[in-house]
Amino acid sequence: MNRRNFVQLAGLGMGAMIAPLPAFSKSVHPSEMLRKMDVARNKSLADIGLNAATSKGASYADIRIGRYLNQYLFTREDKVQNIVNTESYGLGIRVIADGTWGFASTNDVTPEGIKKAAEQAVLIAKANAKIQKEPVNLVPVKSYGEQSWKAPIKQNAFEVPIKDKADLLIEANTKAMEAGASFINSNLFLVNEQKYFASTEGSYIDQDVHRIWPTFTVTAIGEDGFKTRNALSAPLGMGYEYLQPKAEDKVIGPEGIVLYKHSYDIVEDAVAAAKQAKAMLGAKSVDPGKYSLVLEPNHLGLTIHESVGHPLELDRVLGYEANYAGTSFATLDKWESKSFEYGSKEVNIFADKTQPFSLGAVGFDDEGVKTKKWDLIKEGVLVNYQAIRDQAHIIGEEESHGCCYADSWNSVQFQRMPNVSLAPGKEPYSVAEMIKNVDRGIYIAGRGSYSIDQQRYNFQFGGQLFYEIKNGEITGMLNDVAYQSNTQEFWNSCSKVCDESDYRLFGSFFDGKGQPSQVSAVSHGSATARFDDVNVINTARKI
Structure with a gap:
């Protein structure tokens, strides 16, 4: 350098x-x-x-x-x-x-x-x-x-004057400070x-x-410490139209939380983040134990990424990543059995490199294969992996899945995670209805810190916002929440998934893999889902 x-x-x-x-x-x-x-x-x-x-x-x-x-x-x-x-x-x-x-x-x-x-x-x-x-x-x-093939953007974000983009970020910062933030940094990628x-x-x-990815971190400081809340945006395969919010793209969640689909209001989200970060300062600390978890898509996307996307990469299953990013518990014998219960019957997970607005959407992958959609888990059973041209024969496939990618002309292309998503429920079912059916639970929005082992099996996930549910009602905000499980136990605890109307995308610009390390951009879609009897820990308590 x-x-x-x-x-x-x-x-x-x-x-x-x-x-x-x-x-x-x-x-x-x-x-x-x-x-x-x-x-x-x-x-x-x-x-x-x-x-x-x-x-x-x-x-x-x-x-x-x-x-x-x-x-x-x-x-x-x-x-x-x-x-x-x-x-x-x-x-x-x-x-x-x-x-x-x-x-x-x-x-x-x-x-x-x-x-x-x-x-x-x-x-x-x-x-x-x-x-x-x-x-x-x-x-x-x-x-x-x-x-x-060209991404179906409506406005090329590179054509928008830099001043206009900077002014939008500064406006979000200003409004957040007026709403009570102590600090805020905002970024646009x-x-x-x-x-x-x-x-x-x-x-x-x-x-x-x-x-495109607009994001920020808001910090609120109180007498006993500080709390942060990151943006609830998702990076998407869109142009600058993503930053031109539309009312029909807003989803109002529990406690008035505003969530976003195909457009994003960074100013509105920054103001909400400031108020929520201040509210966290006075929120009670969670009591550890077993809970039903109601997980919104921006949060659940990261869990999908780590516990489904990575372990079903065929090169990881075969041990090619063992020296750097680990292996996978989802070994070939489990797939060959045709009966391995990765999750409950509510769990239908698919890969799709053609999904509109997703980060991984392209017409062809980096070895000239036309992209497509295919099933990974069907009614809870493991049915397939992610494979490219020199791997597909290993699992009896006659064609590549079209998920080969290199992050630069200087990098060799290899198998990368496509968009991996949880299919929404087929019957009408709202988030409000889901919460009404929970006796003791926690609603979690936004992604936070996480940890997962080298086989993508035992894990721990946090989030941005936590709300306690008692007898079908939200009773207040919580702090210090993280849940622990293993991949098979967690996905088998999935008892319900909301319908298509709640389906949204989470994404990552910087999914790392390989040696020398490469990054790729990938999205994960889902509707809000419920998981029962999950172990919740208090991250502030010493063991």
């Missing part, structure tokens, strides 16, 4: 910690972020790379030319702390030679640079072949010819991935991906 990049990123606190930038990023003027790659030029360059690879002995090759754009705004109270505009541009080429993978990348996007990278990838593959025990086995993929894929199987695919 050079001095300019260091100065640019230093001093941003938490914002910088959660905002990794692609390899070889450079600062650019905001106007440069509106430029698009030339598709005809990309096709010509791709053919040069593919021909160079096959002429050196590759039996298969694919090439990804990528332009990765990021704009991050960081504010605190009445000040803009930093604005980051970066571009990363280059290409990666992946080959099979002598039955083995090889990969190389370059930011020299010229005919000469591409030829050199292709030759290097083949040399790496041939060197790897000397220790490869079994040749790579790719399931077939259709040749799609020339294709294009914008991502545009311009990606061109081509392979020796005849596909030439141009894609334009957009993502």
Whole structure:
């Protein structure tokens, strides 16, 4: 990292910690972020790379030319702390030679640079072949010819003047301070991935991906300490229209909590956060014990991510991630039994790379496979995993699931979590009705801290807001709540899921995996769900 990049990123606190930038990023003027790659030029360059690879002995090759754009705004109270505009541009080429993978990348996007990278990838593959025990086995993929896909955004957030975006964040900060916040920092993350894929199987695919995430942290200080409340927003695959709130996108939860679907009012949420953080200062501490939990989607999405999304990644199941991110309790023998009860009959969990507004939505994955939807858990029973072209044959699949991804042109693509979601209930059932049917419980909104073991089995989750339920009614706010369980026990305790009208998306920009580590963006949908007899602990009490 050079001095300019260091100065640019230093001093941003938490914002910088959660905002990794692609390899070889450079600062650019905001106007440069509106430029698009030339598709005809990309096709010509791709053919040069593919021909160079096959002429050196590759039996298969694919090439990804990528332009990765990021704009991050960081504010605190009445000040803009930093604005980051970066571009990363280059290409990666992946080959099979002598039955083995090889990969190389370059930011020299010229005919000469591409030829050199292709030759290097083949040399790496041939060197790897000397220790490869079994040749790579790719399931077939259709040749799609020339294709294009663009995120269905209504307003490109990069076209909105930076001043307007900064003013919106400062307005949210100001209103939160007026409502009683002691401190607030707010951030806006914008991502545009311009990606061109081509392979020796005849596909030439141009894609334009957009993502947005507005967020904040409010802090309220009292005589005995402080409380924080983070934004109840969700990062989504949308344009700036997400920050233009619509009344029909608001969901009013218990105690008047405002939750959001496909548009978000950051000012309204910041004001509510300030009031709720102040209320937390005087809320009682939870009594540990067994409770029924009513979990709203923004909270439940993280639990889905950690206890379903990760353990059903086939490479994790096979042990490929054991050195870094762990393994999985959901081993192949459980799937082969066709009767492993991952959850109750209320639990229907699916993967879907086509889901509108989701972070993982694309037309094709990073090895040219058309994306789709498929079941992972059906009526509680484990029925499938997440697999890409060189894994699918292991579980008897005839085609990839289309969930291969690389976070940069400089990274090799590998199996990444698609959008993994809990299907809503089929019968009309509201959150209010769910709470009425709870004798002793806790309603939890928003995601908090968590911990889960390397097999994605034993876990603990917190949240943002906690409300006690007694005899079917909310009786007040709680503090110091976390629940503990294991994955199978937890999902088997699911007794009811609300209907489609309550279905919303949670998401993460920065799902980490692999060595060298990569991040990916993924969403998780659900309606509010109830889980019975779950162990709740008091996080403030010493054991």
